[in-house]
């Protein structure tokens with residue numbers, strides 16, 4: 494574990510929570526009928542989304558990430574959340590383990606092979622007819638300038654490969670260009686943050 498990763502993990506929630514509050518609430522609304530069912534947050538980061546769900550009565554919550562620094566924050570607060578330190582492209586978890594899988598803000602920063610591997614792994618571990626809840630960026634004719642500028646600024650700060658992957662992701666039309674409709678059927682999608690984010694609900698086929 495290095496100090497820089499610890500630093501990023503420590504500032505993640507204080508910096509981003511105010512912007513993410515509505516997104517976390519939108520994800521919770523979509524999963525509202527899943528209170529007792531098993532939900533995995535793939536690339537959960539600090540676990541903020543699952544903590545919101547836990548505070549609102551959800552049970553059977555699971556959090557998976559590769560970063561020790563992020564998971565150290567996720568473990569704080571005595572929430573009843575099962576934590577896995579694993580790679581989202583090959584979790585080793587049993588097929589069909591979860592009623593719903595959340596992937597939020599984790600796809601855009603990956604190269605295209607990793608994006609596909611993560612979505613394939615999500616498909617494998619979701620139960621038959623289970624749900625995928627995907628949150629990520631979209632820039633199109635509906636996206637307003639403050640959304641484009643704000644997100645591009647933050648992604649540029651992340652720099653290097655992360656920024657290159659973000660730009661390719663946007664160029665390739667984001668999730669719409671990635672998710673195979675033969676494997677995941679879009680149920681609904683809503684926009685947030687100046688129409689620069691989508692909260693999309695898919696059902697596994």
Ligand SMILES: C[S@@+](CC[C@H](N)C(=O)[O-])C[C@H]1O[C@@H](n2cnc3c(N)ncnc32)[C@H](O)[C@@H]1O
Pocket residue numbers: 535536537538539541542557558559560563579580581582596597598599
């Ligand atoms: C931008 S953060 C998003 C965190 C969280 N989902 C959220 O909505 O705030 C991306 C997370 O993906 C994790 N991550 C990146 N590659 C991963 C991989 N191959 N397996 C598991 N986690 C990964 C990072 O450690 C980081 O915590």
